[in-house]
Amino acid sequence: MSATIEFVIDGKEIQGQPGQTILEAAQQAGVYIPRLCYMKGLVPHGSCRVCTVLVNGRPQSACTQPVAPGMVVENNTEKVTALRRNIVEMLFVEGNHFCMFCEKSGNCELQALAYRLGIAAPKYPYLFPTRDIDMSHPDVFIDRNRCILCGRCVRASRDVDGKHVFDFVGRGPHKRVAVNAEVRLADTNLDVRDKAAEACPVGAIMKKRVGYAVPIGQRLYDHKPIGSEIENGKK
């Protein structure tokens, strides 16, 4: 199983291993494919569509699509970037994302993607949905205003923690992350040390009593766009 699979991303020859996804093989070769619902160590979900690439002209999610010999992948092109920008803009207008007072600001993957994609303002009208906040748990809170339904908490709790604290309920605009209890997060067996408590890419599931721990100017995405560490070969 050590045979390499050769394919091309934006004209660059990439060598992947059998069983790897496009996203993993690209990352190994120092090519960053933007992503949100993908997290190392979790089963890929393919739901946010931010990692969409064109494989031989067809849109595929890079985090779930296995590499195949000779495939021609479009990643960092105007067409694909425009598509990703639209997806991220929709995520911004579908929730209530108040970056100015969010503890996650500066370390938020959604915000960082918007920076990287050059979004100054979404072109879609803001929906200002009514969402709830669950502060019941002593160490962790859920602010559903910020939730983008990536499912990272769902998968982390189910597959890593073995607890199944979170899951999706409802459909379409009513879809939300529910907890495995009658109503409150406090009535689940979630522990602050669980993987699920730190899997959130945005500020929806946060640890209490952390607040604005890192000063502005020293946060993850203050100076370098998200993905720079991959492009610079540090990951």
Next chain:
Amino acid sequence: MAKPKVATTSLAGCFGCHMSLLDIDDRILKLVELVDFDKSPVDDIKEFTGRCAVGLIEGGCCNEENVKVLRDFRAHCDILISVGDCAIMGGIPAMRNGIPLQECYAEAYLKGPTVHNPSGRIPNDPELPLLLNRVYPCHEVVKIDYHLPGCPPPADTLWEALVALLSDKPVQLPYELVKYD
């Protein structure tokens, strides 16, 4: 040749973005060489005196007066810029968008912890602009040409964008100058 004119206003904002504009420090002297200020809280000119090259809008639209002023700016300015998160997405005032208007009024005039209102009436003076059903980002009311996000946008962001526009160059801000907080 007469200097191009710049107008500014604060709608449903906190004047933080205007503070950030003043935060360009001694570059404000260069700015005064580059432009004249028209209608703006900076010089306290209340009505437009003529056509303006650039209009800077701080804050979103929370009442009918905001909408009137914003439309007036659109009519008088060649380039209109949403400055700051309130102008771009409603900002802190938009946190009321999920709350019914009656409840907002009750909190402000009847039930709020610091309210002293023995008459128990909600003011209804023609001088008071009517609240809109929710707070609107500026680009949902009029056409906006540029957006400078931030809470507030850094002084350097405002400076770089203004200088680029006034010298007919494309507004291309470095990564570190476009932030949402």
